[in-house]
Amino acid sequence: MNKKELLYLQIANSIEYQIKSEVIKVGDKLPSLRTVANEKGVSITTVQQAYYELESRGLIESRPKSGYYVSYAHKGFRNLPSTSQPIMAKKGDKVEDIMTVVIQNFEKAQTYLSSASLSPELVPIAKLNKSLVTATRTLKDSGVSYSKIGSIKLKTQIAKRSISWGGKLQPDDIITTGGSIDAISFCLLTLTKRGDTIVVESPVYFGILRLAQSLGLHVIELPTHPVTGIEVDALKKVIERKKITLCILITNFSNPMGSCMPDENKKAVVKLMEKHNIPLIEDDLYADLYFGNHRPTSCKTYDESGIVLWCGSFSKTLVSGYRVGWVAAGKFKEQVDKTKLFHSMYSSTITHEAIGNFLEVGRYENHLRKTRQILHRNSLQFLRCISEYFPDDTKVTHPLGSMNLWIELNKKSDALELYNKAIANKISITPGRMYTLQNQYNNCFKLSYGMLWTEKIEAALKLLGKLVGK
Numbered sequence: 001m002n003k004k005e006l007l008y009l010q011i012a013n014s015i016e017y018q019i020k021s022e023v024i025k026v027g028d029k030l031p032s033l034r035t036v037a038n039e040k041g042v043s044i045t046t047v048q049q050a051y052y053e054l055e056s057r058g059l060i061e062s063r064p065k066s067g068y069y070v071s072y073a074h075k076g077f078r079n080l081p082s083t084s085q086p087i088m089a090k091k092g093d094k095v096e097d098i099m100t101v102v103i104q105n106f107e108k109a110q111t112y113l114s115s116a117s118l119s120p121e122l123v124p125i126a127k128l129n130k131s132l133v134t135a136t137r138t139l140k141d142s143g144v145s146y147s148k149i150g151s152i153k154l155k156t157q158i159a160k161r162s163i164s165w166g167g168k169l170q171p172d173d174i175i176t177t178g179g180s181i182d183a184i185s186f187c188l189l190t191l192t193k194r195g196d197t198i199v200v201e202s203p204v205y206f207g208i209l210r211l212a213q214s215l216g217l218h219v220i221e222l223p224t225h226p227v228t229g230i231e232v233d234a235l236k237k238v239i240e241r242k243k244i245t246l247c248i249l250i251t252n253f254s255n256p257m258g259s260c261m262p263d264e265n266k267k268a269v270v271k272l273m274e275k276h277n278i279p280l281i282e283d284d285l286y287a288d289l290y291f292g293n294h295r296p297t298s299c300k301t302y303d304e305s306g307i308v309l310w311c312g313s314f315s316k317t318l319v320s321g322y323r324v325g326w327v328a329a330g331k332f333k334e335q336v337d338k339t340k341l342f343h344s345m346y347s348s349t350i351t352h353e354a355i356g357n358f359l360e361v362g363r364y365e366n367h368l369r370k371t372r373q374i375l376h377r378n379s380l381q382f383l384r385c386i387s388e389y390f391p392d393d394t395k396v397t398h399p400l401g402s403m404n405l406w407i408e409l410n411k412k413s414d415a416l417e418l419y420n421k422a423i424a425n426k427i428s429i430t431p432g433r434m435y436t437l438q439n440q441y442n443n444c445f446k447l448s449y450g451m452l453w454t455e456k457i458e459a460a461l462k463l464l465g466k467l468v469g470k
Contacts, residue, residue, distance in 0.1 A: 280309065314355055394410075
């Protein structure tokens with residue numbers, strides 16, 4: 001990023017802070033381009049870029065022959081959804097049927113507001129294609145043979161990137177997999193047996209729930225705050241009262257709520273796991289999509305004993321179809337490595353090497369900078385539309401990263417009924433009922449905004465708001 005880009009973003013971020021803290025309020029006119037240029041000692045073009053940036057974030061609007069005005073009303077945005085209070089039931093209720101229907105209907109939609117991954121328009125396809133070509137040219141046998149140890153280049157790059165969140169990983173610590181859910185699967189297969197009890201946040205990614213069910217595991221869902229994640233005290237109480245085999249957490253920008261655990265909570269969870277010798281599987285695949293100044297830490301950051309099995313992938317941050325994931329399994333590394341060997345033998349050769357190439361030449365960081373800006377703008381646009389078009393008693397999360405919004409409607413609303421109406425209008429959403437094994441979150445649903453913002457998206461959100469109100 002060059003100096004000019006830094007200047008306009010600095011100005012834009014400063015004004016955004018003033019708007020959100022209500023120093024500048026909705027309807028206020030912003031200073032003229034010339035005034036700001038003189039105050040900041042920059043060119044008018046730089047200030048214009050900053051205003052364009054704020055406009056794209058949905059914070060200000062241009063009025064012909066008048067200037068720029070604040071259009072973002074912070075108090076107009078909905079209250080946060082409630083902290084979840086999961087039901088301690090023994091048996092799930094028709095969640096498998098709901099998952100199947102939603103997945104099968106996905107292709108029927110024309111406006112996708114449900115997929116928690118980047119749309120093709122945001123994927124640097126041409127540059128990835130070059131990385132694929134490089135991989136076929138440099139790999140032994142052009143990558144058509146098995147690789148017993150996986151891509152050393154990919155492992156090296158993942159280990160190097162751990163420095164950004166305070167990690168101390170070496171390439172040998174990394175086991176590459178076919179995505180994050182593969183990594184979690186290997187960990188569960190290694191550390192649990194049928195009938196064991198595991199702990200998760202609630203709501204939680206439905207893929208984790210389906211995997212746990214398929215392995216015959218009992219699942220306890222923890223109360224979870226929409227901003228700070230699981231309630232640590234609730235985790236302590238569960239561990240004291242029941243025999244827990246392991247814990248699975250999406251610590252940074254969870255799917256579907258978007259919560260991000262504070263550092264002190266992460267430290268407390270790691271200490272708790274170490275005290276009771278309970279493995280923690282950390283699904284950390286969204287952390288690179290932060291909206292702030294730096295990537296959040298992980299539980300693995302504070303892991304001194306090797307109790308944390310840190311899982312991730314590039315499926316959400318870069319490209320989903322390549323199926324590139326990993327786990328740094330700590331003191332369980334040898335065991336998990338054997339499980340991978342028994343269940344999948346080897347990882348994909350070419351795509352893993354291609355991602356390693358992509359990271360090595362610095363293209364990933366460039367991609368992330370652009371993607372984070374787009375997703376941040378999208379989040380503000382979605383929040384604006386929900387504020388304008390949805391019923392007044394709607395509650396919604398205000399994420400600080402990633403691409404998911406958790407919507408809570410009034411208790412009388414039926415999100416499954418809303419889903420059926422939406423899919424009939426070729427709009428895909430995800431019912432909240434999919435993110436639990438219990439009969440709850442029936443008035444909740446998730447929206448995802450990993451796409452380019454268009455008038456079509458706004459029209460879909462407007463229609464969705466009308467359907468909610470019916």
